[in-house]
Amino acid sequence: METLDNDECEGGGWTLVMKTGGNTETFKYDSDLWENNQTLKVSEGIKGHLHDVETKLASYNNTPFSKICLGMKVQNPASSDPITKWIGVDYEASSLYSLIADRDGVFKSLNVLAQKWQSLIGGSLLPVECPSQGFNVPSQIFSAMKRVRLGYLAHKTCHQQEGLLGFGMNLDGFSWSSGYNYPSRSGNGDKQISALGYIYVR
Numbered sequence: 001m002e003t004l005d006n007d008e009c010e011g012g013g014w015t016l017v018m019k020t021g022g023n024t025e026t027f028k029y030d031s032d033l034w035e036n037n038q039t040l041k042v043s044e045g046i047k048g049h050l051h052d053v054e055t056k057l058a059s060y061n062n063t064p065f066s067k068i069c070l071g072m073k074v075q076n077p078a079s080s081d082p083i084t085k086w087i088g089v090d091y092e093a094s095s096l097y098s099l100i101a102d103r104d105g106v107f108k109s110l111n112v113l114a115q116k117w118q119s120l121i122g123g124s125l126l127p128v129e130c131p132s133q134g135f136n137v138p139s140q141i142f143s144a145m146k147r148v149r150l151g152y153l154a155h156k157t158c159h160q161q162e163g164l165l166g167f168g169m170n171l172d173g174f175s176w177s178s179g180y181n182y183p184s185r186s187g188n189g190d191k192q193i194s195a196l197g198y199i200y201v202r
Helices: 042-046 096-100 114-118
Strands: 015-021 065-075 082-093 131-138 146-154 163-171 178-182 191-194 196-201
Touching: 015 042, 082 096, 082 196, 096 131, 114 146, 114 163, 178 196
Parallel strands: none
Antiparallel strands: 015 196, 065 082, 065 196, 131 146, 146 163, 163 178, 178 191
16 A cells, blocks of 8 residues: 555555557457456565566556546656656446456546646647547447547547557557557658556545
């Protein structure tokens, strides 16, 4: 049970669920770790979030909660010190496993402003028309190609640019454990920012 000293997730009583490693594929959307009870590197989870090693704890399977605290750590381009940002999301469930690992991967929605998701990663941009956000988020078209286990996905269905930010990412073959991807329509290159991700519950 940890204390998180930030405005979004203040106070104590937080339980670490997992740490996801940015541009690794450990927790990509199709990883079995989202759908099974297997733990990963439990000793690293016990050390707390200051240790930047991926982990999945038994708390994923069995910890009820009414609020989730999501954090993302990215490298600061202006210095050698990383930047970690947090958002708090109200949601009640018997466990994160119960939300994400159901047999059919059913989508459960959240209602969080795009700007709040963006605040996790400086320089990110998420279109605000026709988004989906929440748990097991599918694209409105070609759902097998564009998905995120927990996060925000903007679609092309409103003739806008796509954008994806979250945990367990898959976008046109691009698979990361956590971070941000914004495909370029102009051909000038995608914008991709990997982030070490933290998921806590209380």
